[in-house]
Amino acid sequence: MKEEQILLPVLTRFTEITGIEARILRISEGKKASFDAVLEISRGQQNYILEVDVKSEIRTAALSSILSKQRSTDGKLLMVSRYIPAPMKDELKSHGISYIEGSGNCYIETRGIYVYVNDQKTAPLKMAEETKLWAPSGMKFIFAVLMDKELLNSSYRNIAYTAGVALGNIGSFINELKREGYVILGTRQKQEVLLLENRMMLIEKWADMYRAILRPKQLVGKFRFNNKEDRTNWHRQVAADMGIYWGAETAGAILTKYLSPQIYTIYSDGDRFELMKKLKIVPDQNGEVELLRPFWNEEVFSTDGDTVPPLLAYAELISSFDSRNRETAMRIKEKYVK
Helix, strand or coil, X not given: CHHHHHHHHHHHHHHHHHCCEEEEEEECCCCCCCCCEEEEEEECCEEEEEEEEEEEEXXXXXXXXXXXXXXXXXXXXXXXXXXXXXXXXXXXXHCCCEEEECCCCEEEEECCEEEEECCCCCCCCCCCCCCCCCCHHHHHHHHHHHHCCCHHHCCHHHHHHHHCCCHHHHHHHHHHHHHCCCEEEEEECCEEEEEECCHHHHHHHHHHHHHHHHHHHHEEEXXXXXXXXXXXXXXXXXXXXXXXXXXXXXXXXXXXXXXXXXXEEEEECCCHHHHHHHHCEEECCCCCEEEECCCCXXXXXXXXXXXXXXXXXXHHHHCCCCHHHHHHHHHHHHHHCC
């Protein structure tokens, strides 16, 4: 069982580091179980029962469901993972959610037991050396496939054009999606076809990986508005022919009318100095305006308005730690991400 393969070595390392005994009382069977295991931790005369959720890695997009589980377990949830990014560990701790990762770093706070270890070296889970799927070009390919469900069954040349990646990579990208369980072989009108499987899981993984891998490469710089009035009128002062797309919080504000942005995200291939002049912004590494270059095929994936594709807006917001951003992401998902 995959969960046991993660859980057992993590608990062994936890005991080595802390001296606290951790005993598995029960392993859940079947995907419908609300938890993966029940664990008893003991220190002296103190015993405490925790319900365990085991993950290979914990992504930002999963935070909402983790918070929901925390409430349903009356605060007795324990997240166990091979690797947890440092910002995610801080976020879990701020919500009082216990966790243990493979290195031995952990946070557990219960009645009578408090453990916090944060000095063990960690390393992100490494992809196989030959994988290109989660490199920038692979992420462009995945985005195109998520945008167009029929794209997998077109010619490799059309896939390469649509995604904006090299033709020679398409075959390996598709094979890697198969290995990870996101593409399966099916039939349609007695013809074999490729079908996208576990689409929302793929979207959530892509969202986290986009923020960490592809998005930084698209960033041109940060800026600030010249004055408060320009910031207040951020949307009204942009002409339709400026060739910009609003992303992240600004896209959320436009698409849902729910969010008041704190960060103003612009995607554009336009000349930076022309954009600065028209948008009335000036360079500032701590500014509230961020400018990025689009990575998607704008001719194929055009939008009705002046925002990035809603799928990208959802990904940027759901991978945020801000609860209002995540709530806005869910509104975008319900209306636009099918």
